[in-house]
Amino acid sequence: MADPNIEALQQRIATLEAQVAALVQAISADRSGNVVINARGSLTVLSGSGMELYAGSAMTMTSGNVMTMTAGNNLSVNASNHATLVVGNRLRVSGHEASFETRSLSISAAVGCDIDSGQNFAITAGKSMAMSVGEDMSVRVGKTLAVESADAATLKSGDARLNLKKDGSVELQGARHHAQSFRTPRGQGVRQCHDQGIEGAAELSVRSGARAPLPATPRSACRRAR
Numbered sequence: 001m002a003d004p005n006i007e008a009l010q011q012r013i014a015t016l017e018a019q020v021a022a023l024v025q026a027i028s029a030d031r032s033g034n035v036v037i038n039a040r041g042s043l044t045v046l047s048g049s050g051m052e053l054y055a056g057s058a059m060t061m062t063s064g065n066v067m068t069m070t071a072g073n074n075l076s077v078n079a080s081n082h083a084t085l086v087v088g089n090r091l092r093v094s095g096h097e098a099s100f101e102t103r104s105l106s107i108s109a110a111v112g113c114d115i116d117s118g119q120n121f122a123i124t125a126g127k128s129m130a131m132s133v134g135e136d137m138s139v140r141v142g143k144t145l146a147v148e149s150a151d152a153a154t155l156k157s158g159d160a161r162l163n164l165k166k167d168g169s170v171e172l173q174g175a176r177h178h179a180q181s182f183r184t185p186r187g188q189g190v191r192q193c194h195d196q197g198i199e200g201a202a203e204l205s206v207r208s209g210a211r212a213p214l215p216a217t218p219r220s221a222c223r224r225a226r
Contacts, residue, residue: 025038026038149164159175160174160175
């Protein structure tokens with residue numbers, strides 16, 4: 001008569017051998033020290049306290065369909081040299097706060113790049129900042145637009161230039177200067193247009209406190225109905 005304890009032990013050994021065989025199929029190692037984990041179904045790694053993944057040379061994480069990384073509290077990804085994130089279709093970062101801190105950050109989009117903020121949006125550069133647009137650029141502000149420079153500001157288009165300096169001087173350079181103003185006289189229902197131009201003026205400089213009249217001849221005066 002077979003001993004029940006021996007039979008139970010044999011069953012446990014058989015179960016353990018089956019688990020080891022499945023584990024050997026899922027995890028393989030070669031003589032070079034490379035380890036491959038292959039899960040035909042799902043792979044779940046649970047850690048009650050902490051978990052570290054360290055690669056001395058390179059590490060690649062690839063998902064054929066969907067990859068999700070969830071942290072109940074904090075998630076930290078550190079790269080001492082380079083970190084590359086490639087997304088074929090869509091990348092979404094959501095949460096209460098997202099922060100990217102690095103020495104150099106480059107964002108490239110082959111077609112379009114949109115940044116939308118529901119309330120406030122700020123860009124700060126400690127030293128220099130440059131914006132380059134290949135064709136057209138448009139800035140639309142719902143209420144007030146303020147542009148401030150501590151030392152000087154220059155607005156240039158072709159041969160025309162407007163220089164603003166911190167001493168209060170304004171320098172306007174161009175082949176021809178044209179000024180047009182509109183006003184509605186009190187008690188009248190029309191707008192009067194005053195059009196003045198300076199032909200052949202190479203440079204016009206206005207200093208702080210100076211009220212010299214412009215050497216201009218009225219070119220036209222028009223009345224436009226409201």
